[in-house]
Structure formats: structure tokens, C-alpha cells
Amino acid sequence: EIVLTQSPGTLSFSPGDRATLSCRASQRVSSNFLAWYQQKPGQAPRLLIYGASYRATGIPDRFSGSGSGTDFTLTISRLEPEDVAVYFCQQYGGSPRYTFGQGTKVE
Amino acid sequence: QVLLHQEGAGLLKPSETLSLTCTVARGSLNGYYWSWIRQAPGKGLEWIGEASYTGSTNYNPSLKSRVSMSLDTSNNHFSLRLSSVTAADAAVYFCARMTYYDIVTGTHRRDFDSWGQGTLVAVSS
Numbered sequence: 557e558i559v560l561t562q563s564p565g566t567l568s569f570s571p572g573d574r575a576t577l578s579c580r581a582s583q584r585v586s587s588n589f590l591a592w593y594q595q596k597p598g599q600a601p602r603l604l605i606y607g608a609s610y611r612a613t614g615i616p617d618r619f620s621g622s623g624s625g626t627d628f629t630l631t632i633s634r635l636e637p638e639d640v641a642v643y644f645c646q647q648y649g650g651s652p653r654y655t656f657g658q659g660t661k662v663e
Numbered sequence: 664q665v666l667l668h669q670e671g672a673g674l675l676k677p678s679e680t681l682s683l684t685c686t687v688a689r690g691s692l693n694g695y696y697w698s699w700i701r702q703a704p705g706k707g708l709e710w711i712g713e714a715s716y717t718g719s720t721n722y723n724p725s726l727k728s729r730v731s732m733s734l735d736t737s738n739n740h741f742s743l744r745l746s747s748v749t750a751a752d753a754a755v756y757f758c759a760r761m762t763y764y765d766i767v768t769g770t771h772r773r774d775f776d777s778w779g780q781g782t783l784v785a786v787s788s
Binding site for chain 2: 588589591593599600601602603606607610612613644646648651652653654655656657658659
């Protein structure tokens with residue numbers, strides 16, 4: 557199983573700050589198969605980034621993704637109050653086919 | 664934009680079978696893979712399994728012996744059955760569409776671009 561470890565666990569910010577969220581994989585993950593999601597309380601996750609760096613439809617350009625191999629990053633520039641949420645990374649490969657990180661809470 | 668709507672019982676007794684359905688609106692089952700994912704209270708996301716438009720299925724090994732998924736293309740919905748539930752199966756269950764090819768970049772991908780609203784499933788005697 558490919559384990560994804562996210563850090564930090566919680567991130568506190570002020571509006572306008574820049575946030576950097578990390579996702580580290582226990583084995584190499586193809587960049588094509590690394591995604592990031594945003595989940596607000598009581599809602600389903602929403603796809604933000606796919607293929608490690610491509611923004612999903614309708615996602616603001618203050619969200620960006622980067623990384624390769626075992627280390628991936630989600631950057632939120634110019635944080636806004638509506639960005640309060642939990643952010644998950646997800647990979648495809650191995651068994652089980654899909655695994656998720658434990659999440660980073662941005663508050 | 665495709666919409667996914669979930670239906671099914673939210674309260675089960677131990678040993679019963681969980682049964683959920685996800686109806687796809689403004690889109691087709693064809694050309695995609697369809698997954699179920701769950702989230703225990705205050706926990707992360709766990710992939711349960713997927714069913715493709717070709718009829719193939721893949722399940723999480725930890726649940727494989729109890730899971731069954733199927734597609735009904737005539738009614739544009741797909742289903743999850745999880746047998747012999749216990750308290751450990753209590754969670755919010757989500758259906759999701761998995762996209763495996765990106766037209767924009769011309770590359771393969773494996774991520775969940777549309778989600779159902781979630782169904783809270785409790786297990787109690």
C-alpha cells in the first residue's frame with residue numbers, strides 16, 4: 557500500500573497569507589496520478605488539482621500544485637476566509653488502487 | 664456539469680447489508696469509472712472500490728470479501744452493496760466519478776472529479 561503522509565496537520569493563517577501543504581508518499585507516485593481535494597464541513601470533497609499541477613475546472617489560480625516522485629506540494633497564495641477547509645492528497649497505484657492522505661486542516 | 668445523487672438506507676443493524684445507489688444526471692455512465700469512497704467520523708477518506716462502464720470491477724482488498732458494485736446503464740445509476748456490516752462500517756459514503764484521460768493535456772489521470780452529496784450510514788442494534 558502506498559501511504560500518503562500530509563503535513564502540517566493544522567495550518568492557521570491570516571487572510572492574504574501564503575500556505576504550503578505537503579504530501580509525501582511512501583513509494584514513488586507518477587505525477588499523472590497525484591491529486592488534491594478541498595473538503596469543507598458537511599460537504600463532499602472537491603477536486604482542486606490533478607496530474608500534480610493541473611487545476612480542475614473552475615478552480616481559482618491562487619491554487620497551484622507541484623512536485624514529483626515522492627514529494628508533492630499544494631500552494632495557496634493569497635488565502636481567503638473561504639479557503640478554510642481540510643485538504644487531502646490522493647494517489648493511484650499499488651494495492652489498494654487509490655489512497656488518500658490524512659488531511660491538512662487550514663483554519 | 665454532471666450531477667451525482669445518492670439514495671439508500673442510513674441506519675443498519677449489525678450483520679445487515681448496506682445498499683446504496685448513485686444516479687448520474689447530465690451525463691452518462693459510459694466512458695468513466697465509478698467509485699465508492701467512505702469517511703468515518705472525523706477521519707480521512709477510504710476508497711472502497713470501482714466499477715467501469717465495461718463491467719469490470721476493482722475493490723479495496725480490505726473490503727473485497729464483503730463488497731459488490733454494479734452499473735445499470737439503462738437507468739444511468741450504479742450501486743454499492745456491503746454485507747455483514749459492523750460498527751466499523753459506520754461512515755459517510757460518497758459516490759464519485761473517476762476520470763482516467765484528460766482531453767486538455769492528452770495524458771492519463773486517475774482522480775475523482777465529481778462527487779455525490781454523501782450518505783451518513785450508522786450501524787446500531
